[in-house]
Amino acid sequence: MELDALYQEVILDHYKHPQHKGLLSTYDAQVHHVNPSCGDEITLNLTLDNGSISALSWDGVGCSISQASVSIMSDLVIGKNVAEARVILDSFVELMQSKGLKTGNAEILEDAVSLAGVSKFPARIKCALLGWMAYKDAVLSASNK
Ligand code: ZN
Numbered sequence: 001m002e003l004d005a006l007y008q009e010v011i012l013d014h015y016k017h018p019q020h021k022g023l024l025s026t027y028d029a030q031v032h033h034v035n036p037s038c039g040d041e042i043t044l045n046l047t048l049d050n051g052s053i054s055a056l057s058w059d060g061v062g063c064s065i066s067q068a069s070v071s072i073m074s075d076l077v078i079g080k081n082v083a084e085a086r087v088i089l090d091s092f093v094e095l096m097q098s099k100g101l102k103t104g105n106a107e108i109l110e111d112a113v114s115l116a117g118v119s120k121f122p123a124r125i126k127c128a129l130l131g132w133m134a135y136k137d138a139v140l141s142a143s144n145k
Contacts, residue, residue, distance in 0.1 A: 007114035014068035014111070019075045024057040029142035033134040035126045040066035042131050046138035052081045056135070063127055065118060070131025072111045082139055088112075089132055096125050 027045035034041045040062025047055035056078050058070055073092075077085040092112055095104040100120035104113035118128045 004114075004117060007117060010111055010114035011064060011068040014071040015064040018067060018071040020057050020078065021059060021071065022057060023059050024055055027055070027057075028145055029138045031134050031138045031141065033130055033137065035062070035066065035130045037123065038063055038066065038127050040127055040130050042066070042070055042134050044070075044131065044134040044138050046135070046142050048082070048139070048142045051083075053077050053079065053085060053139075056138075058131065058134070060131075062130075063124075065115070065124055065127040066130045069112075069115055069128045070134070072115070073131050073135060076110060076112060077135065082143070085135075085139070089136060092132055093129065095119060096129055 023043060023045050027047050029046050030043065032043045042058055042060035044056065044058040046053065056074050058074060060067055060070060076088050088108055091105055091108045095102055095109065095116055096119050098119045100117065102116065104116045106113045115128050118124050
């Protein structure tokens with residue numbers, strides 16, 4: 001898999017220095033998602049406060065794409081309200097479905113545009129989406145409380 005060198009550095013940086021990794025003991029919802037095709041696993045704890053993501057923590061194992069992606073996602077959604085985070089999530093899913101044809105909206109996606117190249121590799125898209133799908137699931141579960 002070949003990704004742009006600068007982007008590779010962003011991904012590697014998040015992989016080596018994951019943001020918000022380490023599960024907080026209090027949460028509204030906890031989810032555990034796995035990507036069997038690669039062996040990636042993520043547990044994610046989420047707390048909502050008045051429709052905003054007041055806390056999100058995660059723990060996981062797996063490839064650099066999956067772990068960097070959940071780290072990037074955490075940075076992006078914490079402090080946002082659920083509707084704002086939804087825009088980011090939808091934008092990222094669209095990017096991952098673009099088969100390498102889109103570069104992503106950097107204003108919305110920030111560091112997540114570094115994963116744009118992954119969309120050319122169908123086998124890796126699930127790696128990149130794992131943390132985001134865990135977040136989506138956790139929001140649903142926390143909102144239904
Ligand atoms: Zn993976």
